[in-house]
Amino acid sequence: DTxxxxxxxxxxxGMTNKKSLKCEQHMGHRAMYWYKQKAKKPPELxxxxxxxKLSINESVPSRFSPxxxxxxxxxxxxxxxxxxxxxxxxxxxxxxxxxxxxxxxGPGTRLTVT
Amino acid sequence: xxxxxxxxxQVNVAEGNPLTVKCTYSVSGNPYLFWYVQYPNRGLQFLxxxxxxxxxxxxxxxxxxxxxxxxxxFHLKKPSALVSDSALYFCAVRDGELLSGGSYIPTFxxxxxxxxxx
Numbered sequence: 471d472t473x474x475x476x477x478x479x480x481x482x483x484g485m486t487n488k489k490s491l492k493c494e495q496h497m498g499h500r501a502m503y504w505y506k507q508k509a510k511k512p513p514e515l516x517x518x519x520x521x522x523k524l525s526i527n528e529s530v531p532s533r534f535s536p537x538x539x540x541x542x543x544x545x546x547x548x549x550x551x552x553x554x555x556x557x558x559x560x561x562x563x564x565x566x567x568x569x570x571x572x573x574x575x576g577p578g579t580r581l582t583v584t
Numbered sequence: 585x586x587x588x589x590x591x592x593x594q595v596n597v598a599e600g601n602p603l604t605v606k607c608t609y610s611v612s613g614n615p616y617l618f619w620y621v622q623y624p625n626r627g628l629q630f631l632x633x634x635x636x637x638x639x640x641x642x643x644x645x646x647x648x649x650x651x652x653x654x655x656x657x658f659h660l661k662k663p664s665a666l667v668s669d670s671a672l673y674f675c676a677v678r679d680g681e682l683l684s685g686g687s688y689i690p691t692f693x694x695x696x697x698x699x700x701x702x
Contacts, residue, residue, distance in 0.1 A: 474627070510695065510697070511694070511695070512674055512693065512694055513674075513692060515690075518688075518689070526689065560628070562627075567688055569679070569688055570616055570633075570678075572618055572630040572633050573618075573628075573630065573690070575620075575629065576627050577626055578625075578627050580625075
């Protein structure tokens with residue numbers, strides 16, 4: 471199984487809402503990532519978890535809050551977002567957080583902030 | 585520091601013809617190079633990587649890439665393009681030399697849109 475799943479596929483939320491994105495992988499990977507991607511642009515790294523601990527936070531605003539409850543799950547909690555946060559949010563995993571391992575991406579959650 | 589460049593926003597090729605999508609990189613240490621493909625409304629999909637060894641790397645769906653150290657390039661190729669290959673292609677690099685500013689964080693190129701015409 472080389473699949474990363476993400477739910478929901480689409481999400482529309484107001485600026486005062488609280489919502490969460492969920493990501494799951496069962497490949498035994500120990501590194502998991504959140505990316506934000508705007509249309510026809512490369513993905514921008516937001517967070518990296520390695521062995522369930524937050525390793526990298528790329529200066530992401532606190533209205534985005536990641537959580538890694540176990541080695542298979544990754545959540546992204548959203549609160550008080552802005553319209554410019556509308557984007558495709560991608561989850562990825564890799565065997566380890568290291569230079570040589572490729573990343574496996576989920577299909578993404580298309581987020582619209584109104 | 586690490587960087588990667590994809591000089592073409594778009595590549596057009598006729599079905600059945602060979603295709604090349606260009607990528608050049610800059611790293612301080614040893615390069616670790618990756619190609620990913622993204623179909624519309626989907627996540628990125630890993631195609632192939634160069635870590636060490638043979639300069640010609642074979643990957644999924646008939647794609648291959650040639651690592652050229654002197655030209656610091658890692659161009660993606662396919663001998664015969666299919667309409668279904670039409671997608672957005674990203675090259676990514678990681679620098680193996682952490683002490684010189686390298687990072688496990690991959691740097692992605694801006695992407696090249698490949699359009700294969702029937």
